Every structure is written in C-alpha cells, then in structure tokens.
Amino acid sequence: MKYIDEFQDPALARRLLDDIAGTVTRPWSVMEVCGGQTHSIIRHGIDQLLPGNIELIHGPGCPVCVTPLEVIDKALEIASRPGVVFCSFGDMLRVPGSGRDLFRVKSDGGDVRVVYSPLDALRIAQRTPDRQVVFFGVGFETTAPAIAMAAHQAKRLEVRNFSLLVSHVRVPPAIEAIMRSPDCRVQAFLAAGHVCSVMGTLEYPALADTHKVPIVVTGFEPLDILEGIRRAVRQLERGEHRVENAYPRAVRPQGNPVALSVLREVFTTTDRAWRGIGTIPGSGWRLTDAYRDYDAEHRFEVADVATAEPAVCRSGEVLQGLVKPHECAAFGTACTPRTPLGATMVSSEGACAAYYLYRRLATPRTEETASVD
Template identity: 90%
Template sequence: MKYIDEFQDPELARRLLDEIARTVTRPWAMMEVCGGQTHSIIRHGLDQLLPDTVELIHGPGCPVCVTPLAVIDKALEIASLPDVVFCSFGDMLRVPGSDRDLFRVKGDGGDVRVVYSPLDALRIAQRTPDKQVVFFGVGFETTAPAIAMTVHQAKRLGVRNLSLLVSHVRVPPAIEAVMRSPDCRVQAFLAAGHVCSVMGTSEYPALADTYRVPIVVTGFEPLDILEGIRRAVRQLERGEHHVENAYPRAVSAQGNPVALRVLREVFTTTDRTWRGIGTIPDSGWRLSDAYRDYDAEHRFDITGPAAAEPAVCRSGEVLQGLIKPHECAAFGIICTPRTPLGATMVSSEGACAAYYLYRRLSPPHTEEKASVD
C-alpha cells in the first residue's frame, strides 16, 4: 500500500539507525508528542533499536487520555438524560468516569450512539427534531475542523436541537507546559504530523527559539519516526534549535487554509484542564460567542461533585515524561486496559496501554518498585 509498505522497509530502517548511531556522541532525550507515534515506537520496538544514548520520552499526545474526569462525568450525566441522543466516536465509550462509562449508560437505557463523523450527529438531529442531539467533541487540532464545520452547517441550516460538548486541546501550549516544568528533561520534540497538516508549523519556531529545542514534524510509520529522530539528533549534536518538516507529503508550512478559516470562525481559545497534568493556559478551544447556543455546557446545566483521580495512579508523571509506564506500581496489576485507573491507560492510544499491549511489563529496577497498598 502506497505510503505504508515503503515506510516500513526494514533495510531502510537499519540504515537510519546506523546513521543515528554514527551521529550521536552524547546522551539526548526527546519527546514524541502524539500517542499514535508512541504506539508505533513501542509496537516496532524502535526505542529498543536506538543507541542507548537516545532516549524517547512519551508525551501527553492522546486527547482521549487527557480529557478531564470532570468532563467525562458531565458527558455521562447528559447522556443519561431522557430525550437526549448522545453521539461520540467509539474511543470514548469505554473511558471510565467516576463510577461508570458510556457503555454502562447505554446498557441502562441511554440513547448513546457511535458515529464516524460529527456530520452523522447533524443528520440524526435533522431526522429527530423532538430529541436533543449532543456530540462529544474530543480531539487535537486534527479532528477540530470537521466538528467546527458541523456546527457551522447546523447554524446555516437552522438546526437548533444539536449541541456540542467540547473538550478540544491544542498541542503547542502543551509543549510549552512541558518545557516550563522544573523537572523537564526534554531536549527535542517530534511534533505530530496530522496536527501540523491542519495547523501548519507557524506556532513552533517561537517555541524552538524560546526553549532552544529542535522540533521535527514527523509521521507515524517507523521510517517517518526514525527520520525525525535522525534530524533531531543532528540538530542537537550541532547545537541547533529550529523547526524541520520531515513529513512533507502531508504537511506544509501554511497548513490547511480552509480548515483554519472555519476554526477561527467557530472556536476561540481557552484555558483547558488536561487529565493528569492540570490546567494549561490557552491550550483548548471552546465555541465562540456566535455559536454559544450550540454549547452543551450552556444548554444543559450539569453540576456535580469534583471528581478525584486514584491516588496510586502516576499517569500525570507518565504524561509529562517523568517516568515510563512500567515504573508505576499500579501498572499491569490493578491498572489494566480493562480496569484503567488513569489517563494513559484509559485510551488505546495512551502510553500505558501501549506498554501493556506490547508486553513491556517489567520496570527497569524491580527492586525499587513500590507497593500498591
């Protein structure tokens, strides 16, 4: 398959690995931002094939993972209301709230539907005018344009029974939050190619200059990631810090102008809480004032007690790259994909889920592993 098979070529991968090994002269640590990249790295064992001097730190790159528990609980409350059709992408249905998930709500009689596009929710709203249809908008900049276009179309068509529960997050502020952490060890970033295909690369040069870190835009196949690592190592060894696009087949500097236009019309930036991390200024989107009537949080007055994360869960440290998943005492014991405790296990794209799926179950120093009691 074009752009798949040729980017999984083992001989080309070995050449890239050899070049990285020849280039590196000292230890470097870099963070891949996207959870899809993390899964590709762990699935193909790229981190184990790299020289010991190149460490990959797994970043907060899964929007499902970082959706706050309070937002999940709000979604569950709305989905449980009579006369509500609650629509979501499938990856949100098994994400646990404080005491249940959307599958449980559906089993208890709630009208919860998996859709493959937010436009499906608009069509449901048109067909069932006697119902309130709510779409759960979770994602990075990648999925935001389709959701923005959906509410734009709803307003244009006069569809009033559709609303969005929005929990969109933005990548550049998250990178800045990582760099501002006093415990930060990251010296370079592999930026997510799908995000940059929408947004372009204009937000990254200032970050690279301010924090003196190379930022290399990469894709998701093994050769994409290795090429991104090669370029990042080359910059680090030369003492450089600029933005490189190693994914030109999908990313241009200006991004997608049509998508950017609808995003600017429908959304405005806002502070957003990231599960396991905390509030990051200007790191999210909410509906603009012109679309406030389509905001589910405005339409449904849902309040409840503040949700608390399990104390034993160290997903926040995983999301910030401070520990690897198997260094958490709960990992693989009381925290599994079937019984997830924290952000990085709740989604199939989370770092903990990747380590569990691909059997990275042993911590580096088992004698230092803490008790879960």
C-alpha cells in the first residue's frame, strides 16, 4: 500500500538507526508534539531502538487530552438538557468530567450521538428543526477547517438550530509555553505533519530562532519518525536550530490556502486553558463575532461551571513531558481505559493509553528485545 509498507521497511529503519547512532555523541532530549506520533513510537518500540542517550519526551499533542475540564463539564451540561441533540467525535465520549462522561449522559437519557464529520451534525439539524443540535468542536489545527466549514454552511443555509461548542487549540503557542517553562528539558521538536499540512511551516522559524531549538516537521510512520529524529539529532550535534520539512509529500510552507481562508472567516485566536497545563495566551480559537449566534456557550449560557480534577491523576505532568505514564501511581490500577481518571488514558492519541495498550510498563531497554515492528 502506497506510503504505508514502504515507510515501515525494517532494513531502511536499521539504516536510519545506524546513522543516528553514528551521529550522536552526547545526551539529547527530543519532544514529539503529536499524540499520533507518540502511539507510533510506542507501538513500534522506536524509543527502545534508539541509542540510550537519546530520550523522546511525549508532548501535549493529544487534543482530547488537553481539552480543559471546564469545557468537558459544559458539554455535559448542554448534552443533559431536554430538546438537545449533542454530537461529537467518538473519542470524546469517555473523557471524564468532574463526575461523569458523555456515555453516562447518554445512558441517563440524553441524546448523544457519534458523528464522523461536523457536517453530519449539520444535516441532523436540518432534518430535526424542532431540536437544538450541538457539535463538540475539539482538536488542533487539523480538524478546525472542517468545523469552520460546518459553521460557514450553517450560516449560508440559515440553519438556526445548529451551534458549536468550540475548544480548538494551536500548536505553536504550546511550543512557546513549553520552552518558557522553568522545568523544560526539550532540546528539539518533532512537529506534527498533519497540522503543518493545514497551517504550513511559516510560524515555526521564529520559535526555532528565539529558543535556539531545531524543529523538524515529521510524519507518522516509523521511517518518518526516525528520519525526523535523525535530522533533529544532526542539527543538535552541529549546534544548529532550523526548521526542516521531513514530510514534503504532505506539507508545503504556505499550508492549505483553502483551509486557511475558511479558518480566518470563522475563527479568531483567543487565550485557551489546556487541561493539566493551564492557560496559554493566544493558543486557541473561538468563533468570531460574525458567528456568535452559532456559539453554544452563548446560546446555552454555560459560562460559569465549577470543576475539580482528581488529585491522584498526573496527566498534566504527562502532557508536559515531565513524567512518563508508568510513573503515575494510578497507572494501570485505579486508572485504566475502562476506568480513566484523565483524558490521556482515554484518547486514541493519549500517551497513557499508548503505554497501557502496548504494555509499556517501565520495560528496560535491552539489545535482545530491540526489534523493528
């Protein structure tokens, strides 16, 4: 299959690993920003195949995981109201709020539906004009254009019973916040290829220059990730700090102009709280004033919602790359995919879910167990 099998070739992976091993001369810490990359790294054992002096730090690249508890509780409040059809991508239904999740709302009689596109939710609104239909808009820059298009279409078609609960976040401000943290150990970044396929790479050179940090735009298959690591390590060893595009089959510097156009029409940047991290200035999107009538927070008046995080959950530290999932005392015991305490154990891109799924329980690195999947 094109762009799958050839990017999982064990012989090519070994050549890249040998190149990395022949380049590195000292310890380096590299953060992969995307949760999809994290799962690929853990699934294929890439972190265990690398030389021991290269550490991969898992970043806050799971949009489900960083959606603030306050927004989850707002979603639960809206979904519980009579006359509401609450639509969401499936990975949001098990994300715990302060005391329940969307599955519990559904079991209690709420009309909660999984859809594959925000335009599916818009069609539901058109078919049921007597109901208020709300779509839960969560994600990084990757999913934002489709959600913006749903708002654009709703306004164009004058669908009045459709609205969006928006909690979109942006990658560059997150990188800025990570680098300014006093606890930061990151020396290079693997940037998310799918985000850059939408937004381009033009926001990253200023970050690389300001913080003297290499940023390599990387894909998601094993060879993509190894090539990204190889380029990052080479820059680190040379004392360079540039933006490199290691994913040219999908990413152009200017991004996707059509997607960017609809984003500018529907969204404006705003400060956004990240679950377990705190508020990052300019790191989110909200609907513009022209689309205020499609803002579910405004329509349902859910501005003030009290929240309380579980004290034992360390997902915030996991999202910041300060601890690995298995270093949390609740991991695999009180916190499992069936009984999650934090969103990092729920999402298909969450680091805790990856460690649990692939049984990564502080497994020691040995030459005998190293292999390429």
